[in-house]
Amino acid sequence: MKQRNGAARDLWAQMFERAAVDLNATMHESDEKGEAAQRELTISALRDAGWSEAQIERRNDAERLHGELENVNSPGVGPGIEYRLKHLSDRVRQAISETGDISHEKVEIAIDPVAGVSASLTNVIMTDEGILSVSSFLFRWCGLVARAYTRTLYADIAHWTSPGSSPKDDRELLLKNPTVVLYWFRIFVSFSGTGTHVLVPFRPSSPMEFHLFEQVAWAMEYFTIAHEFGHHVLSHRSIDEDPKMQEFQADAFAAKVCERLEFEPFPLLSNPYTRTCAGASLMLLALEILRAFESRDGNGSTVAETHPTAKDRIAKISVRNLMQPKQLEVDQEFNGTVSRIMSAVASIMHEAREAGGNALVANIKQQLHDTEMEMRDSESSQPDEESA
Incomplete structure (x- = not known):
């Protein structure tokens, strides 16, 4: 149309x-x-x-x-x-x-x-x-996070999808895969320091990873786009309304839209990350870690002033099918797996920031700032064509 x-x-x-x-x-x-x-x-x-x-x-x-x-x-x-x-x-x-x-x-x-x-x-x-x-780098972000998540899950899918393990067990399992941990760290440092993927090596998904990776990335993107459409459809125009309530409402709208996009991007293959909104949970939790890298106090408090926490948003998303017990069980299973993985990632990334990650990001930002200032000085020192 x-x-x-x-x-x-x-x-x-x-x-x-x-x-x-x-x-x-x-x-x-x-x-x-x-x-x-x-x-x-x-x-x-x-x-x-x-x-x-x-x-x-x-x-x-x-x-x-x-x-x-x-x-x-x-x-x-x-x-x-x-x-x-x-x-x-x-x-x-x-x-x-x-x-x-x-x-x-x-x-x-x-x-x-x-x-x-x-x-x-x-x-x-x-x-x-x-x-x-x-x-312009939103889709690149979704692709990288989806790839890191896929590799984390496939490192031991039985562990991540089985109940009974503790956060300590989850952390220890993730730490046994230093290549995956480093990949996560590079993603957050690159985007918090430069706003781009420039510091992340290009390591495409393998044929085995491909279908899950694509499903997760598309689920993240669909929820993000549907959420913004939700703000428009729900007429969120008044500055007097509670912004956090508007976010919950847009989430609920996006969840309904995503249920209708269950067979994306593969028409014959159901995408549980879209259907259950587990892709949304991954997006929210990854962004929360990124905001911690970006903020000076390390907790992303600026965003929290206008947006509910990822935990609160996911809590509402994952219980939206309360009157459909079977679907509720599936929703909570997939969102629970995402939350477990990202909780372990967040814990390790917090330690990495304390051990030098924050200084690394600050150094990258300072170098970019200095380069920008040099470019501006060089541009302003060029003679004006009309006066030359």
């Missing part, structure tokens, strides 16, 4: 123009030679991960199916990012339409050319239109 939201598009064009000229804007400059080299690196990494030539070719064929967008709201941010957001949004729109609600038609989508992990809804004043925007 083609949206005609003139006010939203005009507002976003102004916002994007201002953001795109910033020195830190995450704009992508086309470089055929560099892109060709990146493709070769990707193919080499896939071979190392155990992919056959036929599997690699099928993967490349699937990526080539991505067509050109009729309307590009965020030109130059990065190849394929707005296409992915549109695909996710279209599926969410379809799920909302099945309920008879058409208010989602008043939402435009866009990629904010900034680093970091964010998704937000901007209401257009004096209209019923809105802009759903995500940061």
